[in-house]
Each structure stands twice: as structure tokens, then as C-alpha cells.
Amino acid sequence: MGPIEHVRRNIRRAYAARRTASKMPIADRQERIVELDETTPSLSPQPPPVARPLAGHDDVDVPRGLRVATAWSWRLLVLAAAAALVLWLVGRLKDVLIPVSIALLLTALLAPAAGWLRRSARLPRSLAVAVVLIGGIAAVVGVLTLVVTQFVNSFPALAANATAGIRTIQDSLRSGPLHLSNTQFTGMADAAQQWLDSHRDVVTSSAVTTATTALDVVVTAILVLFTTFFFLRDGRRIWQFLVGLMPAGAQTPLGAAGEASWSTLVSYVRATVLVAFIDAVGIGLALSLLRVQLAFPLAALVFLGAFVPIVGAAVSGAVAVLVALVTKGWVTALIVLAAVILVQQLEGHILQPIIMGRAVAIHPLAIILAITTGIILAGIMGALIAVPLLAVLNTGIRRLISHRAVSSAPAPDPEPDPVTPRPSAT
Numbered sequence: 001m002g003p004i005e006h007v008r009r010n011i012r013r014a015y016a017a018r019r020t021a022s023k024m025p026i027a028d029r030q031e032r033i034v035e036l037d038e039t040t041p042s043l044s045p046q047p048p049p050v051a052r053p054l055a056g057h058d059d060v061d062v063p064r065g066l067r068v069a070t071a072w073s074w075r076l077l078v079l080a081a082a083a084a085l086v087l088w089l090v091g092r093l094k095d096v097l098i099p100v101s102i103a104l105l106l107t108a109l110l111a112p113a114a115g116w117l118r119r120s121a122r123l124p125r126s127l128a129v130a131v132v133l134i135g136g137i138a139a140v141v142g143v144l145t146l147v148v149t150q151f152v153n154s155f156p157a158l159a160a161n162a163t164a165g166i167r168t169i170q171d172s173l174r175s176g177p178l179h180l181s182n183t184q185f186t187g188m189a190d191a192a193q194q195w196l197d198s199h200r201d202v203v204t205s206s207a208v209t210t211a212t213t214a215l216d217v218v219v220t221a222i223l224v225l226f227t228t229f230f231f232l233r234d235g236r237r238i239w240q241f242l243v244g245l246m247p248a249g250a251q252t253p254l255g256a257a258g259e260a261s262w263s264t265l266v267s268y269v270r271a272t273v274l275v276a277f278i279d280a281v282g283i284g285l286a287l288s289l290l291r292v293q294l295a296f297p298l299a300a301l302v303f304l305g306a307f308v309p310i311v312g313a314a315v316s317g318a319v320a321v322l323v324a325l326v327t328k329g330w331v332t333a334l335i336v337l338a339a340v341i342l343v344q345q346l347e348g349h350i351l352q353p354i355i356m357g358r359a360v361a362i363h364p365l366a367i368i369l370a371i372t373t374g375i376i377l378a379g380i381m382g383a384l385i386a387v388p389l390l391a392v393l394n395t396g397i398r399r400l401i402s403h404r405a406v407s408s409a410p411a412p413d414p415e416p417d418p419v420t421p422r423p424s425a426t
Contacts (some may be wrong), residue, residue: 036147087377094378099220101385105229108236108262110136123233129232133225147297154293250292257399264395268388276306279313279343283320286339291334292324306347308383313344362391 064111090097110132115129231238243255253284284299298320305316325333370390374382 077188079128084241090377094382095216095220096223098378098381098385099223100227101389102224102381103231104265105269105385105388106136106224106228108266109158109273110228111232111235111266125233132232133229137225143300147300150294174236179406200285234413253400253403256403257396260399261392261396265388272307275347276303279303279306279347282343283317283336283340284348286336286343287320290324290335292320292332293327294323298323308371308380308387311383313347317341317344362387362394366390 113135114128117123117131118125119126123131150300158278239258241250243258246254280299280303284295284301287295287298298316300315301317301319304421305312317337320340321333324336367387367390370386371383374384374386378385
């Protein structure tokens, strides 16, 4: 009904009521007119309600931009305080968090093998986990033994070549553009000796610190082994227990985010191992073809360095180039440098995008910042676990955001039921 028809209807009702009231006594007529006036809606527009300010009386005089900036400021301060508290806790508990993080990486690497033994060989869960751990430890110990043996056997020749290289550098400094004299070289040696004498306490304390660090490494390795064993055996039940401690409304999204993060971690570890193996084989073959000493130990160093993205590959490649420079000269060192650059470019532009995929793709700036933060907080181990931790957090946060977006989206309108045609009468 339009507004014009509404007005016509009200006018007709008022006219009929007046005619009816004219036939009534005067007293009843006045009461009827008053009743009609109260029930008939007014056609005059009502004034809009006055909007009251939500802020207090003192905030009315403050500009809106300043109020918004203040609101953002105290929220950012709260977030900064929370981040500082988290970093402080990580620094205090790094002796526990680092072994647990390494155990998670090892669990992601060894879980497929343990699962295959349980499914194929029908081994009990504990026995399958023990077999996988013992096999992994044996493989690591064998590789380390071979590396150390080759390094010890090659050390005399390497030291002789290094001494010859240092003499070559000295001759170049004497006969080159600098024209350093023997007196200047003697002064450098005396300065180095004086530095050692003045910093003898520092060197001694460093040796004691090294012994303490070795003990810490043994304790950390034992903790990593025990934690990996229980993660491999009871990891799913541990995760279900932790999710069950959360509120009921958060259990489903947290469970889904945890599953996605674990899949990302498994994919990252597998891809990193494969990429590291390819890098080690490529650079190791180049060193072997060029007959550079310590080819196998350098290939093993490249394999281990590949677990720290960008930084590890650069450091291990630089070590290989320096060894080639000392043992074979400038030409061989340049060839090794070209091989290292070629392998790293192949890794960065072809292997990682294909093997890792977009699920664990992270911007290089984020990788550099994560590695730097890990080194500041926990040294080499922090650099090792920084990137996989970043990948896991990236996947988990994205899954939580997508779950929230899906749950907050409006429900689609129900489709009308199709009309079933009636059968025609025959």
C-alpha cells in the first residue's frame, strides 16, 4: 500500500467516524472524537533523534585523529610488551626449547620411515621407532667417522699447502704494490704475539667454555633422542591432549591448523634433505673432478649447510673455494666458485620452487630476518630452526584466518523447493 492510499484510507475512516459521532449524544460524541484523535497516526514528520556522543564529555573536545592514534598506540604497546615477554621466556628456556625443536625436525624426517615399518613389517610402535632411531644414529656416526678420518689423513698436506700459500701471499706483499719490508712483517708478528699474551685469560676461558659447551652438546643430544622417541611414538596423542585443554570453540580450528602446520613441516624437512643432497652431490663431483683435497668432507659440509637457507650455502661454498685456493691455486678456485654459484642458482630457482612448492614458500627477506633473530637468540641452533618455525607459523596462522573467514561468512539463502508438476488427468 502506497502512502497516498494510506492517507485516503485515514481520511475515509475519519469522515465515517465523524458522521457516526454526529448521531450520538454530545457527551459520547466528545469522548469518541478524543479516542479517534489518539488512535489516528499523525501525518506530520517526527524530528530525528539527537545522536549522543559515545565518548565522554572530555573526549568531545579531543580531535578524532588524536583519539584514533592514542587507541592504536596503547594497543601497539601491549603487543610490544607481549612480544618482549615471549622473547624473554624463549631466552630463559632455550636449553629446553632448542632440543624440542630439533626433535620436531627429526620426527618430521623419521616419521614416514617409522610408519612404513609399522604398516609393512607389522612391528610394534615402540620397536619401529627404536629401529628407525638406531639406524639414523648409525648413519650419522658412520658419515662423521668417514669425514673425520679423511680430514685427519689430509691434514699434513693441507697444512703444507696452507703454509706455501701464506708464503706466496708474503712474497706478493713484498714485491707487489705495497712493497712491505721484512721489518714490517716482523712488527706484525710481534704485535700478534703481544695480543696473545695480553689476551691469554680470554683464550684460557674460551677453552674452558669449549669444554663446557661439549658437555652441553652431549646433554642436549640425549634430550633430543628421548624427545624424538616419544614424539615418534605418541606424537598424535600428545597433540590431541594439548588441543583438548583449549576451549571447546577453539579445538576444531586449532586442530586443523596443527595438522596443516605439521604437513608443512614434513614437506619442508623432506624437501630440504633432498635439496641438500643434490647440492652436496653437485659440488662434491666438481671438487672430485678437479682433484681438490677433502672433497668428501667438503661435500658433507655443503649438505649440512644447506639446512640453513641462504647463509649456510654461502658459508659452505666459501669454505670449498678457500680449500681449492690453498690446495690447487687461483684457477681451480675460480672454477670451484663458478660450480658453487651454478649449483646454488639451480637450487634457488629450480629445485626449491619445484620440490617445496608454494605451501612452504617464504620471502627471502623474511628468511634473512628469521635467521638473524635465531642467531641472536640461540646461535647456530637458532639459525637451524628459525626457517622451519617461520614456515610452520605461516601455515598455521593462514589456516586460522581462513577458518575464521569461513565461519564468519553469511550463510547462503536456501534454494526454493522445485515445484513438482501434478500428473495430468487421463
